[in-house]
Amino acid sequence: MTADLPEMRGRPGRVALTGSLRRNLVLQFLALAAVVAVALFFAVRVTADRAAEAAQDAVLGAATAALSEGLRAEDDGLDLDLPPTIFSMLSAMGEDRVFYRVDIGSRTVTGYDDLPLPTAPPQGALPVYYDGRYLDTPIRLAAVTRGMLVDGRQAQALFVLGQTRFGQRAIADSIARRAALLGIGFFLLAVPLSLLAARAILGPVGRVTEAVARRGPLDLRPVNQSVPRELGPLIGALNGFILRLRGAHARTETFITEAAHHIRTPLSTVRTEAEIALRQSQEEPTRARLRNVIRSVEESSRSAGQLLEHALVLYRTDRVERSSMDLAAVVAGLVESFRPTADLREIALRLGPDLPAAPVVGDRLMIETALRNILDNAIKYSAADGTVEIALTLCDGRAVVAVCDRGRGLGGAKLADLATRFRRGGNVTDVVGSGLGLTIVTEVAEASGGAFTLTPREGGGTCAVFSLPLR
Amino acid sequence: MRYLLVEDTADLARSVQDLLRLNGHGVDWAASLGEARDCLGAASYDLILLDISLPDGDGRRFLADLRRQGNATPVIMMTARSAVADRVDALDGGADDYLTKPFELAELEARARAVLRRRGGAAQTVRRYGDLIFDPLTATVTILGEARELRNRELRLFEILLEAPDRIFSKDQLCDRLFSFAESVTDNAIEVYVGRLRRKLDGSTARIETVRGLGYRLTGA
Numbered sequence: 001m002t003a004d005l006p007e008m009r010g011r012p013g014r015v016a017l018t019g020s021l022r023r024n025l026v027l028q029f030l031a032l033a034a035v036v037a038v039a040l041f042f043a044v045r046v047t048a049d050r051a052a053e054a055a056q057d058a059v060l061g062a063a064t065a066a067l068s069e070g071l072r073a074e075d076d077g078l079d080l081d082l083p084p085t086i087f088s089m090l091s092a093m094g095e096d097r098v099f100y101r102v103d104i105g106s107r108t109v110t111g112y113d114d115l116p117l118p119t120a121p122p123q124g125a126l127p128v129y130y131d132g133r134y135l136d137t138p139i140r141l142a143a144v145t146r147g148m149l150v151d152g153r154q155a156q157a158l159f160v161l162g163q164t165r166f167g168q169r170a171i172a173d174s175i176a177r178r179a180a181l182l183g184i185g186f187f188l189l190a191v192p193l194s195l196l197a198a199r200a201i202l203g204p205v206g207r208v209t210e211a212v213a214r215r216g217p218l219d220l221r222p223v224n225q226s227v228p229r230e231l232g233p234l235i236g237a238l239n240g241f242i243l244r245l246r247g248a249h250a251r252t253e254t255f256i257t258e259a260a261h262h263i264r265t266p267l268s269t270v271r272t273e274a275e276i277a278l279r280q281s282q283e284e285p286t287r288a289r290l291r292n293v294i295r296s297v298e299e300s301s302r303s304a305g306q307l308l309e310h311a312l313v314l315y316r317t318d319r320v321e322r323s324s325m326d327l328a329a330v331v332a333g334l335v336e337s338f339r340p341t342a343d344l345r346e347i348a349l350r351l352g353p354d355l356p357a358a359p360v361v362g363d364r365l366m367i368e369t370a371l372r373n374i375l376d377n378a379i380k381y382s383a384a385d386g387t388v389e390i391a392l393t394l395c396d397g398r399a400v401v402a403v404c405d406r407g408r409g410l411g412g413a414k415l416a417d418l419a420t421r422f423r424r425g426g427n428v429t430d431v432v433g434s435g436l437g438l439t440i441v442t443e444v445a446e447a448s449g450g451a452f453t454l455t456p457r458e459g460g461g462t463c464a465v466f467s468l469p470l471r
Numbered sequence: 472m473r474y475l476l477v478e479d480t481a482d483l484a485r486s487v488q489d490l491l492r493l494n495g496h497g498v499d500w501a502a503s504l505g506e507a508r509d510c511l512g513a514a515s516y517d518l519i520l521l522d523i524s525l526p527d528g529d530g531r532r533f534l535a536d537l538r539r540q541g542n543a544t545p546v547i548m549m550t551a552r553s554a555v556a557d558r559v560d561a562l563d564g565g566a567d568d569y570l571t572k573p574f575e576l577a578e579l580e581a582r583a584r585a586v587l588r589r590r591g592g593a594a595q596t597v598r599r600y601g602d603l604i605f606d607p608l609t610a611t612v613t614i615l616g617e618a619r620e621l622r623n624r625e626l627r628l629f630e631i632l633l634e635a636p637d638r639i640f641s642k643d644q645l646c647d648r649l650f651s652f653a654e655s656v657t658d659n660a661i662e663v664y665v666g667r668l669r670r671k672l673d674g675s676t677a678r679i680e681t682v683r684g685l686g687y688r689l690t691g692a
Binding site for chain 1: 487489490
């Protein structure tokens with residue numbers, strides 16, 4: 001279980017990123033803008049075509065009416081007087097050519113007799129407009145009829161006026177060019193707008209992400225940021241997950257304490273029973289075996305204790321419960337609690353004369369665990385009658401606890417090696433130990449923003465220095 | 472000393488009881504907080520050894536109740552759980568000290584002595600042998616009015632010899648009780664402490680005899 005714990009620590013894993021919401025949003029906005037721009041272009045163009053055609057029709061209609069006015073029946077035949085206003089009217093549309101034809105009955109009396117006729121003859125003076133081709137050129141035509149007396153007989157005269165569409169085309173083209181420019185402009189304007197819109201829409205996602213990322217790895221409160229309705233289910237799922245994580249954490253702590261209880265209680269019985277048997281036995285071989293039993297119990301209870309402590313430290317690293325405390329009081333209390341143990345081996349614990357107040361912030365349980373392991377080591381490796389000196393100083397904004405012994409020293413080993421799990425110094429095979437103590441201390445130092453060093457002491461022994469930033 | 476042991480694991484309770492009795496202490500055992508209340512109502516104790524988790528409640532709450540009722544009997548909490556977490560809890564809850572299971576009898580006694588010493592010696596523990604007065608709580612022997620302080624191992628060695636004056640204790644037996652099993656000791660380590668204790672007893676009728684090939688004994692009552 002412990003072996004898996006380091007991998008559980010909160011490093012965000014690699015996430016497979018497929019596509020981008022922002023890019024999709026921008027692309028969709030732009031596609032929409034392109035459709036609107038094209039539609040705009042065609043709408044403007046069709047409207048312009050119609051408007052130009054209507055303008056030409058109006059001119060053509062008026063000109064046709066004027067033309068019909070110009071035909072008079074004289075005694076010697078027909079007289080067509082083309083009023084000049086016709087041409088000035090028609091030239092309003094541009095450099096267009098004009099054709100006309102006047103039919104009476106089914107005979108063309110003047111003009112171009114191959115000019116196309118309307119499919120249905122116009123009724124009276126109201127002009128009929130229609131498209132046609134003449135001399136391989138598309139033209140617009142208007143036709144009116146007028147009843148008149150020709151040679152004393154009533155006859156219907158048909159007036160047809162055609163005009164090429166160059167002018168109309170030119171106006172429509174010019175408007176279409178503007179429509180195209182309008183469409184392109186609209187599209188170009190849509191680019192920054194859609195970027196802004198995408199950012200605004202995705203804003204709440206970013207804010208929630210930031211709020212979750214900014215909190216420490218230990219903060220397991222539910223997210224209570226107000227978010228748009230669509231993000232509600234996501235936040236709900238996230239909060240559900242956080243809740244489950246808290247449950248798992250609580251179960252881990254329960255498991256660790258329960259495991260300790262179930263391992264240590266039977267070990268206590270074994271140890272006490274062995275101690276009684278040793279007291280009562282007179283046979284040296286049996287006594288030697290009993291000593292081995294007690295030694296093994298001690299070793300396994302120590303290993304179990306430190307494995308659980310290690311697990312606890314690893315697990316608490318993820319959710320450091322920060323509280324402020326005076327490191328001086330913590331150190332003094334711990335030293336007091338170790339005094340009877342040290343006394344048993346007549347090792348003096350000398351606590352530096354004046355402990356300055358050292359306010360620090362951290363997980364008291366973890367910090368005590370680290371200091372306990374340091375003191376335990378110093379006492380364990382000191383010879384009987386030795387002295388362990390404990391000092392607390394303030395230096396460069398840090399509270400520094402130094403525990404120095406006159407023990408056997410490090411035997412040339414490096415802290416990096418000794419702090420490896422289950423690695424012990426080469427010079428300690430005769431002392432019970434699990435090889436986890438220094439690992440625990442190093443991990444607590446890392447998790448609390450502190451530092452831990454182990455250096456040979458001048459004149460023999462070791463100095464363990466554990467420091468934490470002052471509040 | 473008279474102990475009240477509050478522990479629900481019967482096997483463990485029995486052996487701790489036996490071991491404490493071997494060292495000359497009186498021990499009553501309560502398997503639950505209810506039994507502990509009965510015991511406390513019927514007798515007074517020098518020290519209560521209190522387990523944290525008991526079938527009918529939490530030892531820490533029991534201790535808090537005890538203190539509220541004005542019972543000041545020293546309490547050493549025993550924990551089999553996380554040493555540090557329970558230590559903080561136990562000491563905050565009014566315990567005088569705490570022990571992590573499994574513990575060595577010598578450590579329990581040392582802590583009990585330390586607690587009683589801090590409390591100003593609640594119990595009458597002074598013993599006389601020959602012309603000397605021995606007070607294990609203050610770790611002194613008084614000979615002809617002169618108090619001499621004993622160091623920890625001298626004290627424990629003297630206590631062992633005083634359990635059965637005139638009985639011969641082998642070097643091995645003394646070693647086993649004087650040194651932790653976790654440390655390795657040489658055969659003549661015990662001689663150092665016997666030598667030191669002899670110097671402290673200088674001038675008294677009480678003396679430590681070497682019985683060649685067998686061990687040591689205390690004589691001179």
